[in-house]
Amino acid sequence: MSDYHGSASPGPNRVPPPRTRETAPALRHRLAELRGPDVPAKALDARALAALAANPGCRRRALLDGAGVNKTELASALGSPSAFGQSQFAFMRGDAFEARVKADGGTELLRLVHERLDPSAEPPSGAHVPDLAAAGPEGRTARTELALREATESGGWTLLDHPMLALDVAGSPAFLEPDAVVVHPDGTWTVVEIKSFPMLDGAADPAKVGAAARQSAVYVLALEDAAARVDPVPQVRHRVLLVCPKDFTNLPTAAAVDVRKQRAVTRRQLTRLTRIEEIADALPEGTCFAPDLPQERLTAAVELLPATYAPECLAACELAFHCRARSRAAAEVTSVGRSARAELGGLTTVGDVLAAAHGTAGDPADPAVAALRRAARLRAEALASAGYGARDEVLVDGEVPAGAESQDMAGASAGGAPCH
Numbered sequence: 001m002s003d004y005h006g007s008a009s010p011g012p013n014r015v016p017p018p019r020t021r022e023t024a025p026a027l028r029h030r031l032a033e034l035r036g037p038d039v040p041a042k043a044l045d046a047r048a049l050a051a052l053a054a055n056p057g058c059r060r061r062a063l064l065d066g067a068g069v070n071k072t073e074l075a076s077a078l079g080s081p082s083a084f085g086q087s088q089f090a091f092m093r094g095d096a097f098e099a100r101v102k103a104d105g106g107t108e109l110l111r112l113v114h115e116r117l118d119p120s121a122e123p124p125s126g127a128h129v130p131d132l133a134a135a136g137p138e139g140r141t142a143r144t145e146l147a148l149r150e151a152t153e154s155g156g157w158t159l160l161d162h163p164m165l166a167l168d169v170a171g172s173p174a175f176l177e178p179d180a181v182v183v184h185p186d187g188t189w190t191v192v193e194i195k196s197f198p199m200l201d202g203a204a205d206p207a208k209v210g211a212a213a214r215q216s217a218v219y220v221l222a223l224e225d226a227a228a229r230v231d232p233v234p235q236v237r238h239r240v241l242l243v244c245p246k247d248f249t250n251l252p253t254a255a256a257v258d259v260r261k262q263r264a265v266t267r268r269q270l271t272r273l274t275r276i277e278e279i280a281d282a283l284p285e286g287t288c289f290a291p292d293l294p295q296e297r298l299t300a301a302v303e304l305l306p307a308t309y310a311p312e313c314l315a316a317c318e319l320a321f322h323c324r325a326r327s328r329a330a331a332e333v334t335s336v337g338r339s340a341r342a343e344l345g346g347l348t349t350v351g352d353v354l355a356a357a358h359g360t361a362g363d364p365a366d367p368a369v370a371a372l373r374r375a376a377r378l379r380a381e382a383l384a385s386a387g388y389g390a391r392d393e394v395l396v397d398g399e400v401p402a403g404a405e406s407q408d409m410a411g412a413s414a415g416g417a418p419c420h
């Protein structure tokens with residue numbers, strides 16, 4: 001342990017050691033208050049981080065994840081239970097497969113790493129598998145960094161089974177546990193991700209491979225931070241090893257996955273996350289997200305956190321049903337998708353969009369407003385040619401003054417805007 005602290009002292013080209021909960025007692029206390037008395041913190045995992053990075057503008061998720069709030073329990077307490085997570089059977093199947101892959105000191109796993117990523121190295125035999133046990137996540141992180149450094153200096157193959165890595169996320173530490181990290185004889189480091197979905201004829205479901213790549217990219221970032229505290233800095237490989245069952249058997253097979261793109265995107269998104277202290281400081285005293293609070297109080301607390309709902313949340317966040325209902329109730333255009341939201345510029349609600357389209361609001365010089373008016377005119381023309389009059393259209397829309405419609409049409413005709 002002393003070795004860890006000594007080597008981690010900042011120096012030229014070094015990154016500081018990961019912030020620990022001891023380095024920010026005020027923040028730790030504040031986050032514990034927000035979580036609720038005696039409510040244990042839920043650790044952020046790489047899957048959650050990858051999803052967080054996919055929606056960096058969502059302060060609601062950033063704060064709740066940073067505070068360690070269990071969003072599954074919170075969603076149930078809000079009356080919108082999440083349809084998220086793996087079944088118990090899937091967990092057991094995954095655990096059994098991982099145990100098989102790592103059996104006999106990781107012999108088969110190391111063979112796959114050698115075969116797929118480093119065939120020119122000496123074949124792995126009698127690889128070192130260090131004991132990484134230590135107290136608490138900070139202790140396990142320190143133990144992992146010491147083992148990584150020793151393995152890099154040893155010049156042989158080393159398998160780190162469930163190491164612990166730290167990553168600073170919006171000013172708060174996240175502790176991550178990849179399935180394995182392998183240190184090669186040349187001192188380079190590889191992330192190994194073990195999944196229970198099958199690889200059929202050498203190919204797996206692209207959506208699942210993509211999710212595994214985004215998750216692995218988070219581990220690569222955390223590993224790079226650990227590497228930056230070693231002198232000389234070891235190379236973290238950007239091709240990770242994805243291990244899956246072969247066809248419909250329980251035998252492992254593997255593929256190298258290049259995660260450079262996912263790594264770059266995740267790094268950029270994580271740096272855009274607003275610092276958790278700032279979000280927490282904006283909340284009034286007494287705000288709490290404990291799942292045993294009355295539903296109305298919890299709903300009010302959650303509403304204090306600005307959210308950026310999009311349909312993509314349904315596949316990535318436990319609060320998606322709650323946020324979708326609020327977004328729809330507020331008629332926000334994000335509920336129809338991020339691309340529509342981006343195209344509509346400053347028009348954030350369905351009411352704004354309809355008013356702009358029908359000429360009752362909006363700056364005609366705004367490209368979004370102009371496009372909406374052209375679309376409204378085209379629609380009116382299509383309805384007219386199908387035998388519907390302007391009156392019918394007003395009845396369909398239900399909220400459009402007929403005068404505004406005809407004014408808009410007249411204005412568009414006079415302006416000569418192209419109808420394409």
Ligand code: SF4
Pocket residue numbers: 055058060061307308309310313317318319320321323
């Ligand atoms: S579901 Fe809600 S809290 Fe989760 S990322 Fe989407 S908007 Fe944010």
